[in-house]
Amino acid sequence: MTRHDEERDARPGPDPSPPPYALPLIASDLDRTLIYSAPALDLTMPDAEAPRLLCVEMYEHKPLSFMTERAAALLAELARRTLFVPATTRTPEQYRRVSLPGPAPRYAVCANGGHLLVEGESDPDWRAVVRERLTECAPLADVRAHMLRHARDTWLRKERVADELFVYLVVDRTLLPGTWVKELADWAGPRGWNVSLQGRKIYAVPRPLTKSAAVAEVARRTGHTRTFAAGDSLLDADLLHSADQGWRPGHGELADSGWDPRHVRALEERGVMAGETLVSAMLAALPQPQHPHQHHQSNQPPQPGEPRPGPASSPPSPPSSSFPSSPSSSPPSLSPPP
Ligand SMILES: [Mg+2]
DSSP, X not given: OOHHHHHHHHSOOSOOSOOXXXXXXXXXXXBTTTBEEGGGOOOOSOGGGOOOEEEEEEETTEEEEXXXXXXXXXXXXXXXXXXXXXXXXXXXXXXXXXXXXXXXXXXXXXXXXXXXXXXXEEOHHHHHHHHHHGGGSOOHHHHHHHHHHHOOTTTEEEEEEETTTEEEEEEOTTTSOTTHHHHHHHHHGGGTEEEEEETTEEEEEETTOOHHHHHHHHHHHHTOOOEEEEOOSGGGHHHHHTSSEEEEOSSSHHHHHTOOXXXXXXXXXXXXXXXXXHHHHHHHHSOOOOOTTOOOOOSSOOOTTOOOOOOTTSOOOOSSTTSOOOGGGSOOOSSOOO
């Protein structure tokens, strides 16, 4: 060992104080939040002024889901700078069809939290945790039987069980009776199941199966203390609720529900343009790096919706205990809006 080595070994270890800024974990829903099928694009400008789109999903050899090119470039940047975790109700198989721009996500939440993919593979430890939690609510077979008993051939197009975890129906919305989803939600609620209507799909999902639980597990494993989240549906409410900062598009169940907690920014944009605005807003909200020895702080108070600053002199904000405690910050009850 040289004298130089001895000197180096005698030095104290890394400074245990928190870094001058901590980049958040970014957890986002996919469908109708970041990526959009053709019927969900909702472009309103003249065709000649429409943004160029990037196809990010093929299904049976046909293009299925899109982002604007600008949203794709911004998402790639976001994924390079932070830990970006897709959080979707899609099964792993459906998720693998999506080819997101930027580096392949190391973690992805699928099946509404039923699967945690690590480097593309479903984590067996997480599956065991989920299986245990699902014993708390009514069995899937009962819920499925109830849904099928009350569905009508006139509007039911398909029925699917996703990975033995939850059920969804594909329906013709124009023929679906207006009260059907509400009645299902009223029946399922006391049995520990949530109901969500998204596009042509009616989901029934056991309440312990949440995106937020799986994202919290990722944060636990990676040591992230702050989370940004985005989503559009009632199944995203828990994810947004437990994030430090959230965004939702101007369309979807959450927009229709009137749920408006202070830490979730409600965008006016609808459709694929909302996806672009949302990624842009998340990038803009990332804390800026500060030199570790530069302790001066801006005298400007944070603007509404800006992230709380994370200077070296204060510990990072806890992930969920710092929510504004206004009554409106509770997630909406998981029954669809009328
Ligand atoms: Mg969605």
